[in-house]
Amino acid sequence: MASWSLLFGLPFLLLTLSLSGSIIQIFGLGVGINYGQIANNLPSPSRVTSLLESLNISRVKLYDADPNVLLAFSNSNVDFIIGLGNEYLADMRDPIKAQNWIQQHVQPHLPQTRITSILVGNEIFKSNDPQLMANLLPAMQTVHNTLVNLGLDKQVTVTTAHSLDILGNSYPPSAGAFSQDLAEYIQPLLDFHSRIDAPFLINAYPYFAYKDNPNQVSLDYVLFRSNQGMTDPGTGLHYDNMLYAQIDAVYTAIKAMGHTDIEVRISETGWPSKGDENETGATPENAGLYNGNLMQRIQQKQGTPAKPLVPIDIHVFALFNENLKPGPTSERNYGLFYPNGTSVYNIGIQGRDPDIVFSAAKKTVRSSMSSLLYLCLQFQIFLVFSLYR
Numbered sequence: 001m002a003s004w005s006l007l008f009g010l011p012f013l014l015l016t017l018s019l020s021g022s023i024i025q026i027f028g029l030g031v032g033i034n035y036g037q038i039a040n041n042l043p044s045p046s047r048v049t050s051l052l053e054s055l056n057i058s059r060v061k062l063y064d065a066d067p068n069v070l071l072a073f074s075n076s077n078v079d080f081i082i083g084l085g086n087e088y089l090a091d092m093r094d095p096i097k098a099q100n101w102i103q104q105h106v107q108p109h110l111p112q113t114r115i116t117s118i119l120v121g122n123e124i125f126k127s128n129d130p131q132l133m134a135n136l137l138p139a140m141q142t143v144h145n146t147l148v149n150l151g152l153d154k155q156v157t158v159t160t161a162h163s164l165d166i167l168g169n170s171y172p173p174s175a176g177a178f179s180q181d182l183a184e185y186i187q188p189l190l191d192f193h194s195r196i197d198a199p200f201l202i203n204a205y206p207y208f209a210y211k212d213n214p215n216q217v218s219l220d221y222v223l224f225r226s227n228q229g230m231t232d233p234g235t236g237l238h239y240d241n242m243l244y245a246q247i248d249a250v251y252t253a254i255k256a257m258g259h260t261d262i263e264v265r266i267s268e269t270g271w272p273s274k275g276d277e278n279e280t281g282a283t284p285e286n287a288g289l290y291n292g293n294l295m296q297r298i299q300q301k302q303g304t305p306a307k308p309l310v311p312i313d314i315h316v317f318a319l320f321n322e323n324l325k326p327g328p329t330s331e332r333n334y335g336l337f338y339p340n341g342t343s344v345y346n347i348g349i350q351g352r353d354p355d356i357v358f359s360a361a362k363k364t365v366r367s368s369m370s371s372l373l374y375l376c377l378q379f380q381i382f383l384v385f386s387l388y389r
């Protein structure tokens, strides 16, 4: 059996070696991935290391500080953002408890596992819990001070991730503003970000905007396909996709609070491959287009219209479908991969003609770059499976 698969695999392997460079580089060029684990059927962390290695993915975000994952990735070249859960925020105001947490969850893994950032709390301002909101900044400050005391603040930064809902206005981007009622929390938070030079992280899902308003929001605009786009009347800048408009709305909101020195990054974005009947647009085709076209933008090191020189910085959500996530069907179907390592859909690199994406494999070799990339992906995925089993 092994020798048969070797025989079959060899030609593919050779093709992979000669063709797949481009697709590996798309991941290699810096896209990160969210490794969520709300599931009871995921492969072991050591198998995940092989999967990510074969895809050349070198940036991973965790929602906790799972020691099994951090251990499995020791001596890998993967940079980790780890999570300090919302349930610990109150405790983290206490310097002793913050130090204990770091000594227990971070220090044992350094430097062999590359932990580059601690994300203190996730979407805290969506919680509607004033105590939690009030704890966020003191917790971040205490964790940062602890890192300073331990001499780790140069290698490990502190930040947090927000839902895009913290904006009271996001359209047009030049009118972006935080919700009025959050200003008292966000102003000192931004001052802190500026002081420690930490990026401002946003979880942004153009899919939500489309799902809520499929008749008004252009699918091409949210999927990075060719479309008219929109021109911001405030700046004259032209937007051809919603994600960039969302990022620039956040820049405007930050600027309105007096800061032009804080980088906005995307800690989560993605598109579900499946949803309930009322979750319009949740299909494998759209998910493949969204993620594939986004990766192409990343490969081109694009910036947004307002920040053309700052390449977008993205962690895609998510690595696996997570079968235990509560909520609508879409919540359990954001993964690029099933737990068995099979990809859920093809990542369509070209968006202009959806037909290409799903039929290119049957066509003979085309000279266009997109088809080449597509074929590379096919071979790449084949290789991943063969190694992975």
Ligand SMILES: *[C@@H]1O[C@H](CO)[C@@H](O)[C@H](O)[C@H]1NC(C)=O
Pocket: 021, 024, 025, 027, 028, 029, 030, 056, 058
């Ligand atoms: C993998 O990614 C790194 C950057 O993270 C890049 O330098 C390298 O060329 C990539 N490897 C391949 C085979 O594309």
Ligand SMILES: *[C@@H]1O[C@H](CO)[C@@H](O)[C@H](O)[C@H]1NC(C)=O
Pocket: 276, 277, 278, 279
């Ligand atoms: C969408 O459909 C699901 C399943 O049929 C249902 O449980 C849910 O309440 C619906 N949501 C809305 C907003 O109508």
Ligand SMILES: *[C@@H]1O[C@H](CO)[C@@H](O)[C@H](O)[C@H]1NC(C)=O
Pocket: 338, 339, 340, 341, 342
């Ligand atoms: C992997 O899991 C998916 C979803 O359950 C299934 O459709 C697919 O056939 C499985 N692939 C293999 C190789 O077992």
